[in-house]
Amino acid sequence: MNSIRKFFIELFQYPSAAIGMIFIIGLIIFSIYVVIALPYNEAISLWRGDENTWYKTPRTAQPKWVNWFRQEDLPETFSFNSADQQDTKTEEFSNGTNKILISFPFEYNSELFPQEVSLYFKSQYTAKQPFVNVKLITPDGRTINLNSFSIGRTYTYRLSQDQKLQRKFFGISPEKGIFVDPTVNADSLELLKAVPGTYELIVEGVAFEEGSSLDAELIVYGHVYGWAGTDHRRRDISIALMWGAPVALTFGLLSALGTTITTMIIAAVGTWYGGWIDEVIQRITEVNLILPFLSILIMIGTFYSKSLWVMLIAVIALSIFGGAIKGFRAIFLQIKEAPYVEAARAYGASNWRIIMQYLVPRIVPLLIPQLVILIPANVFLEASLNIINLGDPVLPTWGKLIQNGVGNGALTQGYYYWVLEPAFVLLLTGLSFAMVGFSMDRIFNPRLRGV
Amino acid sequence: MSTDNTLLSIRDLTLYFNTQKGPVQAVDGVFFDLGYKEAVVILGESGCGKSSLAKALLRLLPRNVSRYDGKVFLEGENIMEMDEEQYRQNVRWVRMSLVPQAAMNSLNPVLKVGEQVAEPMIIHHGVKKEEALNQAAKMFQHVGVPVDFLDRYAFELSGGMRQRVAIAMSLVTAPAVVILDEPTSALDVLTQANIFNVLKRLKKELEVSFVLITHDIATSSELADRVAVMYAGQIVEVSDAHRFFHEPLHPYSRMLMASVPRLRANQEPEYITGQPPSLLNPPTGCRFAARCPKRFAKCSEEPPVVNVDGIQVKCWLYSN
Amino acid sequence: MTDTNREVLLSIDDLHVWFELRRFGFGHAGYVKAVDGVTFNLHYGETIAIVGESGCGKTSLMKTILGLNTPTRGKIMFEDKNVGELTGEALRDYRSKIGYVQQDPFGALAPFMNVQRILEEPLVINGIKDPAERERRVRKVMEEVKLTPADDFLHKFPHMLSGGQQQRIVIARAIILEPKLVVADEPVSMLDASVRVEILKLLRGLQEKYRLAVIYITHDLSTVRYFSERVFVMYAGNVVEKAPVTSLVHTPRHPYTVALMDATSDPDADNALRYRELPGGEPPSLVNPPSGCRFHPRCPKRIENLCEVEEPQEFQVDEHLVACWLYK
């Protein structure tokens, strides 16, 4: 235990290692937190959710913190639901027909337009659908009749997609049209500005049956959302960023451990027994080294399964007989000749005991830095698999985010955050492990150390 | 310094190394004299600072030196006062050279041994390669390596031959002092004895003095004119070889001598109990006190160096 | 021999250990005849020394006795059992009856095991399952090698010990299975003068106490005088002289033994005043050893037309067996 403490003291003498270590520890704590706070099933169902799950969030919204760097803040999303807000809703009854009045007064503070404005209706009735009329009162007192329609049990009215309304605003899309001052003449659409002030959206509904009800929810979608933003399916990117951490760590650690340990044992067995066993291992390694690693993964992904676990096993299987085996072999060839190994033979240690208790422990110090350096390599590999469409179809991961972003025009349409955020955490993770790994290498392999 | 016959005179030579645990006092106030065509033997146990002393003399210092001072007079000139450039031009491998510990295993495997022996000539005397090779051939004769070995590679030679080549390399620039760090400890008895024959002849035939560093008391007597005994970084006795091998004065020297098994006399060897102290935190007072059977109250103070009929002993027993 | 009453523990008969040399990994390119016809008996409780220059086959001989090399020809009998016929459990049992002390004490100890683990390993391997019993034996053996109090050492790793202490651990490990024979291959050549004596005295004490047989391999004749009973001098794969130690140091018979003695110094200032008379040359190749007597190219007493032609057999001279034509 003392030696472990000493090791850490020595490790922390390298500032890069200390920083890397802090990040890694942070990452581990964060991963544990994520798995507890947002359990797997919940995360998966959120991530696989459709518009119904995500109707409240804007599409491809940037993270909120972009506002720190802007002079004029991008508007956020806000919403009202008549079901929660009794005072905005009045009902009148007369001989079976109810008149329902829902009012959403709201303060609009930005000169920038919202991304979308939508109304979500819910109603209860037996045979005859309720009918609604939607209008807006602007701060300067104008009343704009937006539309009227009868609604089913649920009904979505997307203002932004209302063609009739758009014509009424002379081609300006309605979520903008409703906020402009018609007296101001703008030379181009880009120069249009929203008029800040108190607006009131009014829904006048008529229900034709006794006991029927009507509720409406108004959502004015902004351009920023959460600390990570959203994607093209309105999903909160933070879910994938957060869950990416445990997935990446697990994949990186398991594959690195699996590969290194198996490789080491195979190398030890080969060197100890020598002869044909060693020959076979050597030849397999040579063949494996020229096998097209990525092509095999693509084949497995295409014809068998893209599951993370399948890929994990495939990566381990393909790396076991990798270049590392030659390195280990060279070291084992030396250790094999050590007098203490000979002594062990003399007092009767079995072959297996010599391999596991006398050869292998000797190179564990060499192995740990290797392992630490291999972790980020495999994390990157997992990300790359996603980018070439071999990602796990279910799990939200960093690589998946990048792939989604690139595939949906993040780079062409300026949603840089969508790709940059996962790329940044990937880089940070890789760098942290690499910094710790290289410092460990120096500690464990004094040959690399300066005098 | 002392007499006209003194070639090398060392006073208070000190070399400490920095380590994580603190300074290692590898060489601590070392002194001895060496005359022309003489050999002085530095005797001491493993880790007592012998190789460090060699490094200090030749200024082949590692990077973690924390203290390096003292006086080293070579033909009357204090070479410790020279700057690195002067030192390199006038001393290292010009007037003083070294056969490092395990030299025979550190020959360059891709250079012919003849070229390696010629190399110091080319570097330090700026002579032409041909001339240097001639000189190397001469040195080969001196150390008893057949001249046609000039064109061989180190791995083609036996251990004894390689060691002779290393010695030839240290001699080729005709230095006044050659320091030999454990020149024979990895070799067999017969080879060892042959190399000592060579060294004896060199001392007689060339103008060269030797500082022989070794832990092997018996073979050291093959070359020694003077003996300096080192213990835990310090010199505890400097004596004349005849008197030393007959009867050393310092309790440590005596016990060391008693530990040598003799082939030609039946005298049961005795060992010294305990271990030498760590050079990280050497005890105050006499460093040998913990193992010394003659220890008395005074010994907890640093013993002075006492001159007993020309023999210098660092021990309270001789101070009165 | 010295003590014919004593029972024979180990008997070696015409032992040959040849290593095949291969060219480019295959293709036969001759043999290294590291041990080439060695015969001797070792009695219970007896210490013999094998002396010779490096590369003369001492280690190969000893490793063959330990069962780490397979003999090319010849027979090894241990307690009346033919070692060559042992397999499996019997072989392990045989190995456990021989302790092994190596030359480089640091290399002989696994650097990642602490002292307790190092000493327990032979016990674990040889089926002592009870940890308390193991600990008892570990402590006992540490007392035997004077590493006390044991608690100061049990949890230390080899690099924390001095060379002498490391070699004590090696010796402790060699005797922990209560062997009949301890083979010590240059056990002190890497140690300081005083520590050498300390370790050799320790070995001698154990040998006397437990009636151990010891094979002490060395190239240093001066220690042999104090730490063995009989000496075998080896040259180029052969034993050239076998003799009781005192007789050997007083009257060496074989020219090679004489040369070894001449090359060995005692601390004496007069040594510096004269050159030593020594045979020139170097030990021969073991792949193509010289014909006849292997020492003949270096031998000052060579008999022309005999020594280089015919290999000398062993001749009895007093208590010596000498393989040299001079004693025909």
Ligand SMILES: Nc1ncnc2c1ncn2[C@@H]1O[C@H](COP(=O)(O)OP(=O)(O)OP(=O)(O)O)[C@@H](O)[C@H]1O
């Ligand atoms: N560069 C260094 N940094 C720190 N300590 C050192 C350094 N070089 C040597 N030492 C320490 O200084 C002491 C003396 O070492 P040195 O090599 O001079 O011993 P030595 O007498 O030549 O021993 P040996 O007989 O084993 O060659 C030892 O304790 C050694 O560990």
Ligand SMILES: Nc1ncnc2c1ncn2[C@@H]1O[C@H](COP(=O)(O)OP(=O)(O)O)[C@@H](O)[C@H]1O
């Ligand atoms: N496994 C081996 N394969 C080939 N040659 C060997 C092997 N072991 C020892 N030898 C050779 O056998 C000869 C005798 O070696 P060794 O018994 O170690 O000598 P010693 O112990 O007397 O120094 C040497 O030439 C050595 O190189």
Ligand code: SF4
């Ligand atoms: S000073 Fe004292 S302790 Fe030191 S050697 Fe002399 S008598 Fe012994």
Ligand code: SF4
């Ligand atoms: S047999 Fe001949 S060559 Fe060999 S040692 Fe005897 S005398 Fe010398």
Ligand SMILES: [Mg+2]
């Ligand atoms: Mg040294």
Ligand SMILES: [Mg+2]
């Ligand atoms: Mg050997």
